[in-house]
Amino acid sequence: YNKPIIAPSILSADFAKLGDEVNEVLAGGCQWVHFDVMDNHYVPNLTFGSMICSALREHGITAPIDVHLMVEPVDTMIEQFAKAGATSISFHPEASKHIHRSISLVKQLGCQVGLVLNPATPITVLEECIEELDMVLIMSVNPGFGGQSFIPSSLDKIKRVRALALKHDKNIRISVDGGVNQNNIKQIQQAGADTFVMGSAIFNQENRKQAIEQAFLQLND
Numbered sequence: 001y002n003k004p005i006i007a008p009s010i011l012s013a014d015f016a017k018l019g020d021e022v023n024e025v026l027a028g029g030c031q032w033v034h035f036d037v038m039d040n041h042y043v044p045n046l047t048f049g050s051m052i053c054s055a056l057r058e059h060g061i062t063a064p065i066d067v068h069l070m071v072e073p074v075d076t077m078i079e080q081f082a083k084a085g086a087t088s089i090s091f092h093p094e095a096s097k098h099i100h101r102s103i104s105l106v107k108q109l110g111c112q113v114g115l116v117l118n119p120a121t122p123i124t125v126l127e128e129c130i131e132e133l134d135m136v137l138i139m140s141v142n143p144g145f146g147g148q149s150f151i152p153s154s155l156d157k158i159k160r161v162r163a164l165a166l167k168h169d170k171n172i173r174i175s176v177d178g179g180v181n182q183n184n185i186k187q188i189q190q191a192g193a194d195t196f197v198m199g200s201a202i203f204n205q206e207n208r209k210q211a212i213e214q215a216f217l218q219l220n221d
């Protein structure tokens with residue numbers, strides 16, 4: 001299996017001091033930065049665009065930036081984020097008219113590519129493109145907001161995606177996004193995930209360093 005990675009979602013950070021917030025969680029041991037892009041069209045909320053991604057790069061942040069596009073359509077945003085220094089770009093298949101074309105675009109631009117599955121999106125969409133993917137992002141809440149509760153049936157979905165990947169002999173990253181916390185992270189790992197997006201369970205905690213340590217303690221147990 002792949003090494004466990006915690007990707008803190010900056011959606012729950014203090015935007016007025018974003019650079020410092022990101023440096024704090026990276027210093028605390030998190031390896032990636034999860035970057036939630038919302039457009040008030042594909043999801044009923046609005047966050048930030050590629051300029052904020054460039055700003056983090058210009059601020060000296062070198063850690064992988066894991067862009068999660070909750071926008072429709074996706075292709076123009078893929079181009080902008082690749083230029084802005086994204087490391088990986090994931091999008092929702094429902095938001096692209098030509099999924100294969102969007103996947104190819106991400107790869108052509110030199111980024112890792114992921115597909116995102118909403119809670120009710122069947123995993124069958126992966127069957128036609130898993131060979132092309134570096135990552136599958138499984139939503140364990142409905143996209144749009146931080147701080148929601150983990151939907152328990154996501155565990156079974158993670159298992160089914162891991163089984164599908166194994167069937168294809170593909171050691172892709174399986175990332176889980178929504179309601180991940182120190183109490184459920186072990187179960188999520190045991191179901192087959194290796195990448196853990198955490199928003200409120202890190203940024204909304206009094207002692208973030210300790211919150212990150214507790215999560216890694218569970219993962220490495």
Ligand code: DX5
Nearest residue numbers: 143144146147178179199200
């Ligand atoms: C939801 C976002 C998530 C969210 C996770 O649409 O994709 O990344 O910020 O936040 P928590 O961990 O608070 O559920």
Ligand code: ZN
Nearest residue numbers: 036068177197
């Ligand atoms: Zn996300």
